[in-house]
Amino acid sequence: MADTDTRSPARSRRTRKSRPRPETLVAYYRQMLLIRRFEERAARAYTEAKIGGYCHLNLGEEPTITGLMAALDPRDYLFTNYREHGYALARGIEARRVMAELYGRSTGVSKGWGGSMHLFDTGSRLLGGYGIVGGQLPLATGAALAISYRGGDEVVMCQMGDGTTNIGAFHESLNMATLWDLPIVFVVINNGLGMGTTVDHSSAEPELYRRAAAYRMEGARVDGTDAVAVRDAAHAAVERARSEQKPFLLETTSPRLRGHSVVDPARYRTAEEKEALKAADPLARFALELEESGVLDAEAREKLDAEVKAEVDDAAAFADDSPHPDVSTLFDYTYATPVPGESRRLPADPVF
Amino acid sequence: MATVTYRQALRDTLRAEMLRDEDVFLMGEEIGVFEGSYKITEGLLKEFGPRRVRDTPIAEEGFVGAAIGAAMLGLRPVVEIMTINFSLLALDQIVNHAAKIYGMFGGQCSVPMVIRTPGGGGQQLGATHSQNVELFYSFIPGLKVLAPSTPAEASAMLKAAIRDDDPVLFLENLALYNTKGEVPDEVAPAEIGRAAVTREGADITLIAYSRMARVAAEVAEKLAADGVSAEVVDLRSLRPLDRETIVASVRRTGCAVIAEDDWLTYGIGAEIAATIQEGAFDWLDAPVRRVAMAEVPLPYSKPLELAALPSAESLVTAVRDTLAATGRR
Numbered sequence: 001m002a003d004t005d006t007r008s009p010a011r012s013r014r015t016r017k018s019r020p021r022p023e024t025l026v027a028y029y030r031q032m033l034l035i036r037r038f039e040e041r042a043a044r045a046y047t048e049a050k051i052g053g054y055c056h057l058n059l060g061e062e063p064t065i066t067g068l069m070a071a072l073d074p075r076d077y078l079f080t081n082y083r084e085h086g087y088a089l090a091r092g093i094e095a096r097r098v099m100a101e102l103y104g105r106s107t108g109v110s111k112g113w114g115g116s117m118h119l120f121d122t123g124s125r126l127l128g129g130y131g132i133v134g135g136q137l138p139l140a141t142g143a144a145l146a147i148s149y150r151g152g153d154e155v156v157m158c159q160m161g162d163g164t165t166n167i168g169a170f171h172e173s174l175n176m177a178t179l180w181d182l183p184i185v186f187v188v189i190n191n192g193l194g195m196g197t198t199v200d201h202s203s204a205e206p207e208l209y210r211r212a213a214a215y216r217m218e219g220a221r222v223d224g225t226d227a228v229a230v231r232d233a234a235h236a237a238v239e240r241a242r243s244e245q246k247p248f249l250l251e252t253t254s255p256r257l258r259g260h261s262v263v264d265p266a267r268y269r270t271a272e273e274k275e276a277l278k279a280a281d282p283l284a285r286f287a288l289e290l291e292e293s294g295v296l297d298a299e300a301r302e303k304l305d306a307e308v309k310a311e312v313d314d315a316a317a318f319a320d321d322s323p324h325p326d327v328s329t330l331f332d333y334t335y336a337t338p339v340p341g342e343s344r345r346l347p348a349d350p351v352f
Numbered sequence: 353m354a355t356v357t358y359r360q361a362l363r364d365t366l367r368a369e370m371l372r373d374e375d376v377f378l379m380g381e382e383i384g385v386f387e388g389s390y391k392i393t394e395g396l397l398k399e400f401g402p403r404r405v406r407d408t409p410i411a412e413e414g415f416v417g418a419a420i421g422a423a424m425l426g427l428r429p430v431v432e433i434m435t436i437n438f439s440l441l442a443l444d445q446i447v448n449h450a451a452k453i454y455g456m457f458g459g460q461c462s463v464p465m466v467i468r469t470p471g472g473g474g475q476q477l478g479a480t481h482s483q484n485v486e487l488f489y490s491f492i493p494g495l496k497v498l499a500p501s502t503p504a505e506a507s508a509m510l511k512a513a514i515r516d517d518d519p520v521l522f523l524e525n526l527a528l529y530n531t532k533g534e535v536p537d538e539v540a541p542a543e544i545g546r547a548a549v550t551r552e553g554a555d556i557t558l559i560a561y562s563r564m565a566r567v568a569a570e571v572a573e574k575l576a577a578d579g580v581s582a583e584v585v586d587l588r589s590l591r592p593l594d595r596e597t598i599v600a601s602v603r604r605t606g607c608a609v610i611a612e613d614d615w616l617t618y619g620i621g622a623e624i625a626a627t628i629q630e631g632a633f634d635w636l637d638a639p640v641r642r643v644a645m646a647e648v649p650l651p652y653s654k655p656l657e658l659a660a661l662p663s664a665e666s667l668v669t670a671v672r673d674t675l676a677a678t679g680r681r
Binding site for chain 2: 077108109110111112113114118120121122127128130132135137138139140141142143144145146147149168169172173175176179180332333334335336337339340341342343350351352
């Protein structure tokens with residue numbers, strides 16, 4: 001169960017203490033399974049050179065994502081880092097549109113301009129995956145400032161990795177969030193590794209949620225492999241941000257089941273560590289829990305798996321069949337307000 | 353029509369835009385209680401309150417990024433960065449975020465914000481406080497960079513920048529704040545991306561922006577007394593760059609001198625010179641000359657600082673050399 005810090009408000013203020021209903025648990029499992037199969041399919045497409053650039057997967061983070069997204073309202077805003085495919089799916093964006101973006105097609109969420117690291121969808125208020133570590137923090141803080149400026153009741157959730165807590169933008173953003181009473185929940189996904197460097201090796205305070213104290217912000221750590229625990233902790237933080245205009249720092253802990261990105265074989269991990277990771281797979285554990293508690297038997301689980309696999313295969317086929325953006329659109333998105341004299345020259349074109 | 357300082361023109365325009373549009377608000381270090389390091393925001397906190405005139409911590413990356421995020425939700429923040437030197441602390445947010453968000457997400461979200469910041473040396477502020485690094489921003493597709501040289505232009509261009517849906521870096525200059533000029537009672541927003549021929553002439557084109565555009569105008573006046581007819585092109589917009597106006601002028605005059613407060617190597621003038629050789633090669637009677645700051649970290653010592661900075665005298669020298677090289681006289 002949740003390894004929530006005992007002094008944390010996330011526990012003391014928890015509003016949903018009861019175990020969720022069976023259909024909710026099955027929905028969570030399906031969500032996690034969709035992320036798992038989507039990411040496995042993405043990894044395959046990457047090795048088939050259908051996906052270019054960098055491709056960071058959410059394998060091992062499925063319960064965290066499911067719990068966090070269950071705590072957000074549709075009206076709330078989400079900013080993430082570059083490891084965000086699962087967040088887009090859990091935010092309700094069609095798998096087809098997410099996969100098409102990975103394939104760089106015009107039907108993708110960012111019309112093929114963003115790729116894996118830069119998913120964006122106005123409708124579901126996913127205001128971007130960001131490729132620069134820490135870049136999304138000031139932006140998310142500013143979005144919360146805009147909400148506060150207008151007296152709105154939305155909340156911003158800003159996701160980041162453990163390594164982000166060492167960058168200046170993290171500290172500047174947390175400081176402003178408390179100073180200005182902003183409705184924002186910062187979420188640190190602590191998977192123990194920034195690429196190949198451990199948290200212990202890079203963070204003088206490795207209990208990352210404690211860094212909130214420097215900004216008189218409340219913080220808590222929760223077991224990221226437990227979707228319900230994550231949901232409850234996040235829900236408490238989000239609703240408190242909404243009602244009291246107070247920021248929060250939530251840390252989730254979960255394993256990163258594979259390398260930093262698809263191309264990283266994770267040679268810095270020992271064979272034993274890799275075996276232990278397999279055994280610690282939170283999705284397998286959740287499946288077992290659901291089976292043992294009589295919520296979801298093996299047959300129903302296999303049916304779900306087939307359904308999810310079909311959805312992911314359909315997404316890949318859709319992406320593959322979708323058109324690439326037309327080269328004639330190359331200059332369409334440099335400026336929102338067009339200007340005279342804007343350069344539209346291709347590399348070999350003369351200036352005059 | 354009133355004669356006001358560049359500073360007053362900026363302040364009046366900020367105030368008018370805040371009165372016009374509730375979404376316009378100000379952020380920056382010391383802009384509220386202290387009323388601005390250079391007093392551009394004097395009186396505005398009193399009039400509009402802390403919600404719309406927001407003092408920030410000394411955290412350029414943080415507050416510039418926060419302004420970008422607020423702009424993503426449709427507000428129109430006007431950020432003051434105390435001097436352009438400190439904008440380097442916010443480079444990641446300006447270059448990797450403000451400039452990229454519209455394109456990187458396929459045109460789903462614009463960033464209607466303004467970053468106001470002064471450049472300029474000559475105040476004995478030393479190496480880290482006297483730079484002119486507008487080139488860094490002029491290099492970046494997705495940003496717009498404006499550099500007005502008079503109070504009237506400052507007003508018209510700030511108005512345009514605030515109403516524009518893209519991130520605009522609005523370059524001011526310490527030496528211009530106290531300069532005066534006439535500003536119409538009703539200022540129309542400028543068209544972004546247009547240079548202006550501020551003085552017509554037949555013999556030579558002087559091309560400049562910000563403080564050096566003012567110096568160029570003074571030099572043209574002096575030269576006229578000596579029988580030299582100099583045309584002055586004030587770039588006004590560094591990005592987008594109005595190449596047509598530059599080239600059309602040089603085609604008329606047959607030679608050009610560029611005056612810039614930044615460093616010569618790879619500087620703004622290098623791009624102008626390249627533009628001229630590509631667009632007016634057959635019209636040139638002499639090589640294009642550049643007058644720019646000496647390539648050193650600007651020293652504190654007054655004589656050393658003066659020697660390093662471009663001046664009216666250095667511009668006159670370059671004009672005389674260029675006219676001599678044409679062989680016309």
